Amino acid sequence: MEVTGPDMIMRQKFEGLLLCGRSQQFIEKSCPDNLSYRSKNQSSVTAESYILIYTRHLIKLYFYMGFTYDEITMILSMKHNINISVRHLKRKLRELYLTRRTGYSDLDTVLSFLEYQLTISGQMHGYRWTYQNCIINGLKVKEEEVRLVLDILDPRKS
Numbered sequence: 152m153e154v155t156g157p158d159m160i161m162r163q164k165f166e167g168l169l170l171c172g173r174s175q176q177f178i179e180k181s182c183p184d185n186l187s188y189r190s191k192n193q194s195s196v197t198a199e200s201y202i203l204i205y206t207r208h209l210i211k212l213y214f215y216m217g218f219t220y221d222e223i224t225m226i227l228s229m230k231h232n233i234n235i236s237v238r239h240l241k242r243k244l245r246e247l248y249l250t251r252r253t254g255y256s257d258l259d260t261v262l263s264f265l266e267y268q269l270t271i272s273g274q275m276h277g278y279r280w281t282y283q284n285c286i287i288n289g290l291k292v293k294e295e296e297v298r299l300v301l302d303i304l305d306p307r308k309s
Contacts, residue, residue, distance in 0.1 A: 206233055207247060210240065214249050217286075256290040258300075264290060265300055 209231060213223045220237045227233040235243070244250070268281060278298040285292050 202233075206235075207243070209233070210243055211247060211249065214244060254291060256292050258296070261285065261290055261292050261296065262300060262304075264288065265297070265304060269304060 206227075209227060210223065213226055218226065220240055224235060224237055224240055227235060264285065265281065268284060278294070278301050281301060282292070282294045282297040285297060
């Protein structure tokens with residue numbers, strides 16, 4: 152069944168929201184089914200469902216980009232006109248199973264990545280730079296672990 156009337160207008164506004172800002176490509180890549188959601192009891196999605204789905208995708212996007220809770224609520228409020236409290240944001244993150252301090256990368260993976268970085272550059276750039284490089288390459292690791300592994304791999308600090 153095709154969406155018509157007020158729901159069609161809301162869908163057009165929702166699609167327009169997806170196209171705003173630099174986050175469009177990330178949303179398209181990470182959430183390809185963002186408009187194809189169907190409820191069990193409905194043949195089409197209501198306007199409220201679109202807003203809820205869109206809000207969840209934005210929360211995931213900004214969380215994965217590394218923004219703090221306060222920054223996420225501020226961006227949602229200023230850029231997307233979605234006003235939620237930090238407490239509500241934390242509740243939504245829990246519902247989406249997104250946490251900050253869990254799910255670290257396997258130590259063997261981190262070790263092999265750091266060994267590879269040392270062979271490419273031929274020298275150690277410092278643990279802070281190397282830690283940032285780990286984050287950029289998708290590894291979730293503690294800064295202290297990077298420092299300790301680098302001390303073991305390159306004790307002379309050549």
